[in-house]
Amino acid sequence: MTQDIRYALRQLAKTPGFTFLAVLTLALGIGANTAIFSVVNALLIRPLPYPEADRLVQVAEVTNTGINTGSDGGVFSDWERQTTQLESIAALHTVDRNLTSGGEPVRISGADVSFRYLHVLRVKPLLGRDFTAADDAPGGNRHVVILSHELWQSRFLGDPGIIGRQVQLDSSSYTVIGVLPPLALLNPGISFLTPATIRADAYKLVRNYNYVCVVIGRLEAGATMEQATAELVAARQAINHEYPSFRQNWSIRVRSLQEALFGNTRPFVLTLLAAVGAVLLVACANVANLLLVRASGRGGEIAIRVALGASRGAIIRQFLTESMLLAIGGGIVGLLLGAWMVRPIVTFTGLATTIPGLEVSIDPRVLAFTVAATLCTGLLFGLIPALSATRVDVNSSLKEGARGSTSGSRRRLQSILVVAETALTVVLLVCAGLLLRSFLRAFNASAGFNREQALVFSITQPGTKAPTVDHRLRFVRDVVERIRALPGVAYVGVGSSTPMNGRIGFGDFVSREDQPLTRNDLNAGFDSAYADFFPALGVPLLRGRFFTEADNGEKAPLVMIINEVLARRLFPDRDPLSQLLNFKNQTWQIVGVVGSVRQFQLDIDPTPHVYLPERHFPWHTMIIVRTHVPPLTLAGDLRRAVQSVDPEQPIANLSTLEVAVENSLQARRVMLTLVSLFAGLALLLAAIGIYGVISYTVAQRTREIGIRIALGAGLRRVVRLVVGDGFRLVLAGLALGAIASYGAARLLGTQLYSTSTLDPLVLLLVTVLLAGVALLACLVPARRATNVNPVEALRAE
Incomplete structure (x- = not known):
């Protein structure tokens, strides 16, 4: 194996241009996959940054139509009494209050919470103490507050003596009893916590959404979400007559807190992961084509090795070693590229502001994904050239001046790869086109109001x-x-x-x-x-x-x-x-x-x-x-x-209606931009692949083209011949891609607005675009073919 690696390194060093292009192509595909998987990992796979996060759940009511409605103070009070499967349970009710301490009056957002809220999350204040049952009880001191770390730093300059001080919230004095650790709640909108005192106020206990809450809990060790759900549903039936009639047929859902927070991002990030996966496959097809071209020039070398007794397995091992070295090089560069791409993607998607505590990084899980992608990539693009290289005719390859007998089979393999990458490119382009059409229809939809020349802001006494x-x-x-x-x-x-x-x-x-x-x-x-x-x-x-x-x-x-x-x-x-x-x-x-x-x-x-x-x-x-x-x-x-x-009286959330409308389409804008970027990258790689195959074909058919020119074939006819070879591959890829894109568009259907998954205009535009790019990719080798000198071509043979 050591000898194979040394020999492979020498071979790659002899062709630095080929090596650079192959490594760069793979790095782009692997880097994009690494960056997007980092987001998938942070949102859907990595546990929330709390101890035993797998036990954290959200409890909510579900309407007859399956809509999650959250809860209210009265229902939370019922659940708090009824549950045994939840070790602890807590409620959060968002509030806005005027802060008039520490500077100019500002309107800040926070939350009333039941006293076990931080206990459920296992979050301990950085300074001071947590709420106690007495703070949250009827007759308790509800005028206590825990500040977020961010508010403490920005408004009170990180003063360590803040504990015990009075701050003015809505013109009432609150005693600061604690400061949270940085980014403790994964919610940029919560600047403070105060006691909810649900049992102290009659209106909060009315089961009619007078006091809307988000309810979280921590499962008992060994308990499951299904058991917790069944228990609460059964307990609800016993007191169902006490509920308003419109809620008596509702159900209860217990799901993981991670799913509740980030589950709605699943279609978005998985679509992006599928898109970059397609780009990586196109990159693999391109590198496989490069290796096939390279293998065609090594027929003599392989024939000599076979004549000297090298087995087919040894030849395959040698070629796979070279492909794995290319993949490892692409993987290392791709990992660095992916790590660099993470921050721009997080910023562009808005995750940096909507979930500031979310850590998107290259952790061991992402590293394992990149290593697995690298190894699979090396095998995927290396196996076909390796198997092709062993089908060598030793006798003909050793004859001086003879053309490799395997050139025809290699050309067929290259053609198949070009068709495959063209089809994948069609799928990506169609998806990008559908997203663009959907975005434009959404953007031009009537809002029902005039978004221009209007300013909005909030105030509350x-x-x-x-x-x-x-x-x-x-x-x-x-x-x-x-x-x-x-x-x-x-x-x-x-x-x-x-x-x-x-x-x-x-x-x-x-x-x-x-x-x-x-x-x-x-x-x-x-x-x-x-x-x-x-x-x-x-x-x-x-x-x-x-x-x-x-x-x-x-x-x-x-x-x-x-x-x-x-x-x-x-x-x-x-x-x-x-x-x-x-x-x-x-x-x-x-x-x-x-x-x-x-x-x-x-x-x-x-x-x-x-x-x-x-x-x-x-x-x-x-x-x-x-x-x-x-x-x-x-x-x-x-x-x-x-x-x-x-x-x-401060004013808050000052903005224009135009900005509000634009922000409402942020998710669509992000999806459209990233998928279009990946589709454009796939289109570039496909163009390179088509160019490479046609160039290789022209080189292999130099003698034939020379004879045609010698017999009087016009230059236009030669160009049509070469371009026709390329367009046959493109047409096959278009046909296959059109079929595949319909299935992909159906999977994308939930993310489309007023757009059919079978849109003839999008398919037509994709066809024209890809045909235009393919034409340009074919014209360069076609012009080279017209410059063939018949005499030199015949002498070369």
Whole structure:
């Protein structure tokens, strides 16, 4: 074996150009696979960065249609009493609060948690202590806070004496009892933790989503998720009569916390892994073709070795040694390239900001994957040339000037490899084309609102400053009046959320008052709306009227506005105006119908939605400002206008609707860019492969071409002959790739928006593109063929 390695190194050193090209080709394929597998490993394979992370689970309710709805305070309280399969269980309720300590007022996000939350994760504060049962109990000191490491560093400059200090959250004093370790919660939105005190507040225990929670738990040693699910389902049946009717047929799901956090990324990252896997196969086919070309020039050497007694196994071993050395070189360079690619990919995909605690790196598992990919690659592209090299005719190969008798079989093998890589390239190009078509259709979809010239931001008055609904209404009214007075402002609206904000959304069940049983079937989003909410968003009024100031009166009738989707769903055969709906256990009269808005993403169709006057849901406040001037130029004026009403009131999440719409397509943009990049790389490799095969064919047919020219064949005919050889391979690859791409597109179907998996236009464009590239790849050797001198060609033979 040592002798084989030395000989292989000498052979590769003799052809540095070939060696460099082969190693670079493999490095590109292996490096891309290493980088993408690092992401797959971090999201789906490597355990979460907590002790015994395989025991961490999320517990949630599941509707009749299979939708995971999370939970609420009352349901969590039931589960906390009922479970024996979970060693511990905890709830988290996200909150936003105004921080007025340590600098300018800012709006920060955090969470109310039950006292076992950090215990479930096995996270210990870096400084101070965890919550205790007394902090979370009725009558306990709920005004204690644990700061995230990031907030501690940025706002309080990492002051080690922070423990025991008072900080102002929503104008209330909280005692700092702890600081978390860096990136402890895998959530960039949580800057602090405070006690949830669920059992201390009656409204939190109502099983009607008054206090929405995410519930996590840690399984008992030896317990399974199936056992925990069965136990909670059985316990639920015993008290099911205490639940609202629309929840009595729901089920319970216990799944791993890792799946709950990252499971929705599975189709995305596995698609990328399949794409880079295809690129690696194309790279293997290219290197195999290079080795076949190289083997054709070593016929004499192999014949001599066979004549001297070398066995077929020895020849195969020698060629495989060379291919494995190339693969190892490609693997080493690919590993370095993959390690370099990880950070740009993580940044580009947004993982760096959405999951800042996620570690994407080259760990032993990724290293093992790269080693396995390298070894498999070496065998894959080396075996065919090795077997081909042993089919040598010793007698003819030893005759001076004789053409290798195996050249025809090698050409067939090369042709097969070109067809295969062309087919793989077609698959990648078709998938990229479908993703592009899907992205363009999503981007051009009607949002239902006017995304241009509109600024949005959020403000919220703390309960200490606005203890009643009337206080909140007066504050909002004053803010709206100040903003309206600013030059350049067209409309000012207020709502509990805005479309595609990425953070806040509200929903509940709605039914016709005369058909109460339909409440089990229809979940509607809802928002409060005040002032010029609809004109500021650019949502049209289709029937009826908008809300007026009178609708916010304390004794005003309960009225609502519904969107067109809900109107069609509930009232397909009658006018919805003045009809009655049951919503949140009250009866509301419909006074208006507005256009439907895509609330979440451009590629998610509008869903049923209702709007209520501000009085009935004043707890979250988002301001929409439509302007006559570039929106962001008013940012400073808006801050001053808000703080002229309350100097301690910060504004948060300041952005434009255009940015919100663009962010809603971030996942599609990332997928499209990366798949297109890999498809482009495959196209380049395929072009190199076609060029290599045609060049090799021209070299092998020099005598034939010379004779044709000597007998009067025109140069155009020679070009057609050479180009025709290449196009036959391309056409075969196109046909095979078209069939394979249909299957690949079906697997991609869940990621396509309003795009058929069998799109003739995409296939036509891919065909034209690949044909154009193939033509260019064939023209260079074709022109070389026209320069063959018949006399020299015949003498050479």
